[in-house]
Amino acid sequence: MKPIQVGLLGIGVVGSGAFNVLRRNQEEIKRRAGRGIEITMVADLNVARAQELVGPGVTVVSDARAVIANPDIDIVIELIGGYGIAKTLVLEAIAAGKHVVTANKALLAVHGTEIFAAASAKGVMVAFEAAVAGGIPIIKALREGLTANRIQWVAGIINGTTNFILSEMRDKGLDFAVALKEAQALGYAEADPTFDIEGVDAAHKATLMASIAFGVPVQFDKAYVEGITQLGAADIKYAEQLGYRIKLLGITKRRQGDVTKRQADGIELRVHPCLVPAKRLIANVEGAMNAVVVNGDAVGNTLYYGKGAGSEPTASAVIADLVDITRLHTADAAQRVPHLAFQPNAMSDLVVLPMSEVVTSYYLRLRVADETGVLTKVTGILAEAGISIDAVLQREADEVCGESQVPQTDVIILTHDCVEACMNAAIAQMQALPTVLGPITRIRKEELA
Numbered sequence: 001m002k003p004i005q006v007g008l009l010g011i012g013v014v015g016s017g018a019f020n021v022l023r024r025n026q027e028e029i030k031r032r033a034g035r036g037i038e039i040t041m042v043a044d045l046n047v048a049r050a051q052e053l054v055g056p057g058v059t060v061v062s063d064a065r066a067v068i069a070n071p072d073i074d075i076v077i078e079l080i081g082g083y084g085i086a087k088t089l090v091l092e093a094i095a096a097g098k099h100v101v102t103a104n105k106a107l108l109a110v111h112g113t114e115i116f117a118a119a120s121a122k123g124v125m126v127a128f129e130a131a132v133a134g135g136i137p138i139i140k141a142l143r144e145g146l147t148a149n150r151i152q153w154v155a156g157i158i159n160g161t162t163n164f165i166l167s168e169m170r171d172k173g174l175d176f177a178v179a180l181k182e183a184q185a186l187g188y189a190e191a192d193p194t195f196d197i198e199g200v201d202a203a204h205k206a207t208l209m210a211s212i213a214f215g216v217p218v219q220f221d222k223a224y225v226e227g228i229t230q231l232g233a234a235d236i237k238y239a240e241q242l243g244y245r246i247k248l249l250g251i252t253k254r255r256q257g258d259v260t261k262r263q264a265d266g267i268e269l270r271v272h273p274c275l276v277p278a279k280r281l282i283a284n285v286e287g288a289m290n291a292v293v294v295n296g297d298a299v300g301n302t303l304y305y306g307k308g309a310g311s312e313p314t315a316s317a318v319i320a321d322l323v324d325i326t327r328l329h330t331a332d333a334a335q336r337v338p339h340l341a342f343q344p345n346a347m348s349d350l351v352v353l354p355m356s357e358v359v360t361s362y363y364l365r366l367r368v369a370d371e372t373g374v375l376t377k378v379t380g381i382l383a384e385a386g387i388s389i390d391a392v393l394q395r396e397a398d399e400v401c402g403e404s405q406v407p408q409t410d411v412i413i414l415t416h417d418c419v420e421a422c423m424n425a426a427i428a429q430m431q432a433l434p435t436v437l438g439p440i441t442r443i444r445k446e447e448l449a
Contacts, residue, residue: 003036004326007067007098009089010079011044014103014130016053017311018077018318029319033326037319039077043067068093075325077318078102087111094118094126099329101321103130103314109204112211112218116339123333127321132205133158133290135313136306137320142212142294143341149296151213153253155448158205160288160308161196162228162248164188167286170236170245176229188288198227199248199271206250210269213294214254214350215342219269222352226272235365235441238412242393244275244363245283249446255353266353275363275414275445281305282448293448301448356421361390361445363414366430367438370397370407374435378411385426390414408437414445 008015019039022029030036043064044050051060064080067073068089076093078100080086086107091114093100100119102108108115108128119126129139133156142151157163161183168179180197183189195201207220228248239246250271257265276283281303285291290308295301307313328336338344368374375394382389391414397407415423427440 001035003038004074005072006039006075007041007073008039008077009043009064011050013311014314015079017315021315033323041067075099099125099325101127105131105204109207109220129321130314130317134308135316136304138292138304149298152295154209154294155249155251156292158250159202161189164288199225202250203271210252212341215348224270224355249274266351269352358420361417363443365441366411369435370409381429385422387418388416
């Protein structure tokens with residue numbers, strides 16, 4: 001049987017990895033796919049460099065539209081990235097009847113609804129395993145392996161840069177700025193690391209996982225996003241003393257409404273630092289590694305761990321998509337796995353809840369004057385708000401405050417679950433106390449039990 005012919009748009013780190021792995025393992029891949037898969041055409045602005053990478057026998061052009069226009073190309077791999085020209089090219093490839101493989105989580109998180117609708121109308125596939133967690137097959141697990149389950153929640157370390165920084169802060173006691181510079185020096189962080197450290201990259205990925213887990217349209221604009229730039233070494237140390245580790249998690253949960261509490265059904269979609277019990281496996285994921293925990297009603301918790309980035313790990317996911325498409329290339333479009341796991345006409349209208357309605361527990365650190373009655377006032381405010389306390393850690397006074405020479409100390413409080421809006425109001429009241437001497441640090445806590 002004639003090999004499937006593939007056109008590659010962009011031969012950077014991931015593109016070159018995909019080309020090399022496909023060539024190196026071509027016989028093994030052919031045995032799995034049932035026919036050969038060949039990258040026969042590449043588009044890249046640096047034609048000379050691209051030709052050097054792929055060698056003879058592969059056509060290299062500077063115009064991506066030439067790949068799309070080639071009638072011999074069955075599948076287009078988009079590895080350009082971003083929202084701009086990548087969106088245009090993906091939609092043009094779909095319109096031309098080409099299947100698409102992409103690692104572009106940003107594109108799909110923002111424009112996925114439009115792209116998937118276009119693909120369904122044209123009867124082609126858009127595969128995106130490489131868009132979330134690199135070489136970890138989490139998309140396939142959610143779409144197929146766990147299809148019998150009613151997914152309850154998904155929580156993941158899905159950005160290796162931030163996990164590396166947090167690991168360095170914990171292991172070496174570094175402040176955030178120092179750990180970031182180290183990550184940049186080692187190549188884990190970009191020169192402009194904003195998308196990583198502000199949580200945007202993780203939110204793109206969490207948005208896609210939420211859509212597949214719950215069968216809702218992609219809604220990146222509804223996600224709550226908070227990065228790690230405000231975390232201090234002191235909080236990481238205190239968390240450790242209390243039996244927790246701090247991780248940047250992408251979290252999506254299904255919430256069953258409660259009429260008595262005037263709560264509607266909905267889903268949570270949020271990215272922010274979390275205290276996670278040190279005994280949880282995901283709390284022990286270090287360095288630039290990724291991990292995702294999925295909770296289903298039938299299977300319970302399942303954990304997926306591995307490299308979330310890099311040339312060949314991501315290429316592994318790209319090629320897995322190529323194999324899937326090759327197997328289903330001639331199948332009736334109605335018999336294929338839907339892009340977001342659920343049939344397009346059976347998508348849910350569950351709302352994404354605003355952060356103020358999310359229920360979780362909290363770590364609070366207050367810098368206070370070391371005076372009698374301070375803790376009583378703080379705990380009294382929490383009690384009036386209906387927020388119960390799980391644990392309190394109070395340090396001995398270790399500083400004095402300005403000319404008044406008032407001793408200062410840190411008070412650390414762990415709470416039980418409460419509604420975020422109630423915690424916001426309580427923090428505002430505590431912050432107004434004259435004995436609270438600095439901004440209150442609030443980090444959410446997830447037991448992941």
